[in-house]
Amino acid sequence: MNSPSRTTPPTPVLVADLRTEYHRGELTEEAAGDDPYSLFRRWFDEAVAGGGRDPNAMSLATVDAAGQPSVRIVLCKEYDSRGFVFYTNFSSRKGLELAGNPQASLLFYWAELERQVRISGRVEKVADADADLYFGQRPRGARIGAWASPQSQPIPGRGLLEARTAEMEQRFDGQADPPRPAHWGGYRVAPGMIEFWQGRPSRLHDRLLYTRHLSVWQRTRLAP
Numbered sequence: 001m002n003s004p005s006r007t008t009p010p011t012p013v014l015v016a017d018l019r020t021e022y023h024r025g026e027l028t029e030e031a032a033g034d035d036p037y038s039l040f041r042r043w044f045d046e047a048v049a050g051g052g053r054d055p056n057a058m059s060l061a062t063v064d065a066a067g068q069p070s071v072r073i074v075l076c077k078e079y080d081s082r083g084f085v086f087y088t089n090f091s092s093r094k095g096l097e098l099a100g101n102p103q104a105s106l107l108f109y110w111a112e113l114e115r116q117v118r119i120s121g122r123v124e125k126v127a128d129a130d131a132d133l134y135f136g137q138r139p140r141g142a143r144i145g146a147w148a149s150p151q152s153q154p155i156p157g158r159g160l161l162e163a164r165t166a167e168m169e170q171r172f173d174g175q176a177d178p179p180r181p182a183h184w185g186g187y188r189v190a191p192g193m194i195e196f197w198q199g200r201p202s203r204l205h206d207r208l209l210y211t212r213h214l215s216v217w218q219r220t221r222l223a224p
């Protein structure tokens with residue numbers, strides 16, 4: 001059967017006029033230094049101070065068994081020289097993909113600073129005790145939600161979420177601290193590479209790539 005697009009070509013929505021010149025900063029080797037975590041920390045603090053929404057939002061890319069990538073946003077809840085931590089449902093699509101292939105890529109984009117940071121590396125689960133600690137700090141509604149929502153599963157409608165939430169509220173009624181469900185916890189992405197991108201005029205952006213060799217970071221400038 002002919003697809004309609006054979007006979008009627010689609011009319012493209014022209015967005016080519018959306019152009020931005022990037023001019024807010026530069027990234028020199030001297031300013032960047034040798035330690036990508038120190039640089040990340042400086043950029044992260046500036047993103048927080050810059051007042052943009054969700055400065056800790058990062059795109060997380062995973063890959064399924066057929067090699068099909070998928071990407072979604074999660075919130076970075078902690079970072080240090082071991083890596084970048086987010087929390088989620090282990091039975092979600094990302095959880096299943098990470099169980100099959102514990103490699104991921106992360107992307108922070110801070111539009112108001114004209115910066116992105118790309119990270120990739122191996123993923124491991126956060127220790128139970130740390131996940132318990134973080135879970136315990138979440139608002140009660142979010143803790144109940146972690147019990148109630150079968151993340152990434154098809155559901156017949158919102159009614160199911162409401163019914164399961166009511167069920168869980170009843171189950172934990174009178175309990176100040178609902179425990180962390182076994183299907184919920186944290187992952188840490190331990191980077192093998194971190195790339196910093198600073199927008200510059202005329203698309204001549206600054207890109208500095210750090211790659212880890214055992215515990216030593218090597219820095220390389222990439223063409224934009």
Ligand SMILES: Cc1cc2nc3c(=O)[nH]c(=O)nc-3n(C[C@H](O)[C@H](O)[C@H](O)COP(=O)(O)O)c2cc1C
Nearest residue numbers: 054057072073074075087088089092093094095152
């Ligand atoms: C700003 C923002 C923050 C989010 N933070 C998280 C998060 O920290 N953890 C999480 O599991 N999902 C988070 N989500 C929802 C995910 O993007 C995604 O819809 C969900 O995790 C299911 O993904 P999956 O089916 O690929 O597993 C967030 C979405 C947005 C837009």
